[in-house]
Amino acid sequence: MPPRPRAVLVGVLVPGRDPADLDASLDELSRLCDTLGLDEAGRLVQRRGGTGAATLLGSGRLRLLSMWTGGSGSVRRGPAPKGGESEEDEPEELILDDELLAELPPLVPSDAPVDPEDDPREAAARRARRADIVVVDHELTPSQLRNLRSACGVEVLDRNGVIIEIFSQRARSREARLQVELARLAYLAPRLRELGGPSERQRGGIGGKGAGETGHELDRRRVRDRMAEARKELAEIESSRHLRRERRHDLRQVALVGYTNAGKSSLMRALTGAEPYVADQLFATLDTTIRRLSPEVNPPVLITDTVGFIKDLPHSLVASFRSTLDAALEAGLLLHVVDASDPTWRAQEEVTRAVLAEIHAQDLPRVLVFNKCDRLPPGAEDALRAERPDAWFTSAHDLARVALTHDAIARFFAEKDPEVELFVPWTHAAAMGLVHAQALVLAEAFEDEGARYRLRASAPVLARLRAAVGEPD
Numbered sequence: 001m002p003p004r005p006r007a008v009l010v011g012v013l014v015p016g017r018d019p020a021d022l023d024a025s026l027d028e029l030s031r032l033c034d035t036l037g038l039d040e041a042g043r044l045v046q047r048r049g050g051t052g053a054a055t056l057l058g059s060g061r062l063r064l065l066s067m068w069t070g071g072s073g074s075v076r077r078g079p080a081p082k083g084g085e086s087e088e089d090e091p092e093e094l095i096l097d098d099e100l101l102a103e104l105p106p107l108v109p110s111d112a113p114v115d116p117e118d119d120p121r122e123a124a125a126r127r128a129r130r131a132d133i134v135v136v137d138h139e140l141t142p143s144q145l146r147n148l149r150s151a152c153g154v155e156v157l158d159r160n161g162v163i164i165e166i167f168s169q170r171a172r173s174r175e176a177r178l179q180v181e182l183a184r185l186a187y188l189a190p191r192l193r194e195l196g197g198p199s200e201r202q203r204g205g206i207g208g209k210g211a212g213e214t215g216h217e218l219d220r221r222r223v224r225d226r227m228a229e230a231r232k233e234l235a236e237i238e239s240s241r242h243l244r245r246e247r248r249h250d251l252r253q254v255a256l257v258g259y260t261n262a263g264k265s266s267l268m269r270a271l272t273g274a275e276p277y278v279a280d281q282l283f284a285t286l287d288t289t290i291r292r293l294s295p296e297v298n299p300p301v302l303i304t305d306t307v308g309f310i311k312d313l314p315h316s317l318v319a320s321f322r323s324t325l326d327a328a329l330e331a332g333l334l335l336h337v338v339d340a341s342d343p344t345w346r347a348q349e350e351v352t353r354a355v356l357a358e359i360h361a362q363d364l365p366r367v368l369v370f371n372k373c374d375r376l377p378p379g380a381e382d383a384l385r386a387e388r389p390d391a392w393f394t395s396a397h398d399l400a401r402v403a404l405t406h407d408a409i410a411r412f413f414a415e416k417d418p419e420v421e422l423f424v425p426w427t428h429a430a431a432m433g434l435v436h437a438q439a440l441v442l443a444e445a446f447e448d449e450g451a452r453y454r455l456r457a458s459a460p461v462l463a464r465l466r467a468a469v470g471e472p473d
């Protein structure tokens with residue numbers, strides 16, 4: 001296997017932001033890079049007044065960055081940029097990366113490159129450290145993107161770009177691919193002009209598996225046309241899906257939603273016996289799968305696995321994934337899965353909540369499900385239970401807990417059924433098994449002639465039970 005490209009991660013600490021928060025964000029970006037097939041070469045963090053400067057970073061930091069990538073360190077001036085941004089308007093201060101500084105070659109002016117022959121060992125070390133790509137943990141404007149590329153001499157991706165690349169590499173179904181293509185075109189359209197020039201390696205995406213043509217060969221009109229075409233195709237797929245759904249109308253549906261890597265697919269597998277793709281990777285799942293809850297209950301309950309959410313999910317992706325998430329909108333119950341063992345679960349819960357609001361799913365019945373409880377240190381689960389008394393606690397890796405979750409789901413739907421009384425004569429004792437298997441038994445009393453039940457059951461189940469005890473409908 002060829003070595004994986006190496007990425008240097010760049011973050012800016014703006015006033016009021018907690019350094020630990022930026023750190024966590026860069027950790028997540030590093031995992032996103034890993035999903036995309038990039039290794040982290042190092043991080044560069046700078047404290048700045050904002051993220052609006054023409055090159056994002058100050059000139060000194062930019063030169064430092066370009067040493068990692070072999071670029072010139074300065075922006076090649078093309079046509080004068082509009083808006084007259086100044087690169088030097090922020091005092092700069094380097095933080096958090098002392099280690100990086102210690103590792104880097106001495107800072108030299110970009111017009112006086114270090115002669116690698118000076119010290120072969122250092123030159124070799126420097127080559128080993130070189131980064132092939134710059135990944136920025138912020139949304140870059142098209143001109144910032146161009147300026148950074150010009151200074152670094154390598155491809156530059158921002159957070160949204162990384163996420164969209166992952167989606168376009170991994171989406172499998174026709175529908176998901178179309179949705180990703182739409183998001184990708186929406187992302188690229190304003191950047192087409194800026195992406196021209198010598199550094200054309202991004203075309204087709206890293207690994208060359210992009211979901212569509214990109215780059216300067218596509219003019220705006222063709223992009224627009226292609227987007228219209230993709231939207232039309234999607235609308236067709238959606239309408240055929242609606243037809244299929246009509247038939248499913250009376251089925252009970254549960255959607256597993258939540259932050260990426262929370263364990264949704266693992267729970268899906270445990271609850272249904274299906275084999276969805278599970279991986280310790282961000283965005284392992286990009287397509288929706290639907291399976292029956294197993295062991296089966298009556299009427300059957302369907303479980304839907306969905307794409308995970310992430311903070312700062314690009315807007316175009318939220319929009320284009322709305323139809324994938326439609327499944328969630330139709331569910332009678334949303335199980336909001338969080339990774340109980342992740343210290344940042346509260347922030348992740350909030351992100352999921354916000355995305356659900358954005359797709360207008362905030363009013364659906366929802367239960368918070370703490371997954372991965374097997375990984376909690378002693379006492380932590382009790383603390384969580386005290387904090388969130390309404391939540392469910394489970395572990396996809398623990399059969400007994402999965403069984404409890406299965407029963408809780410069945411009970412959730414059964415509790416919506418009407419409460420009725422049913423008398424089962426001893427002459428029809430076989431129906432008792434059916435009662436317990438298919439209805440929610442609230443009370444059971446044995447009398448001389450038979451057993452009297454108070455139970456909840458859906459209309460079709462009740463009809464079957466009445467037939468089994470010889471009652472007329």
Ligand SMILES: Nc1nc2c(ncn2[C@@H]2O[C@H](COP(=O)(O)OP(=O)(O)OP(=O)(O)O)[C@@H](O)[C@H]2O)c(=O)[nH]1
Pocket residue numbers: 259260261262263264265266267277278279280281282283284285286306307308309371372373374375394395396397398
């Ligand atoms: N210890 C433990 N690990 C779990 C549990 N559930 C899931 N995992 C692991 O967590 C990782 C992510 O699991 P997935 O089921 O792929 O997570 P997901 O929510 O579907 O993730 P995306 O598809 O990326 O949104 C995998 O390595 C799982 O093996 C659990 O209950 N306990």
Ligand SMILES: [Mg+2]
Pocket residue numbers: 264265266277278284285306
């Ligand atoms: Mg998944």
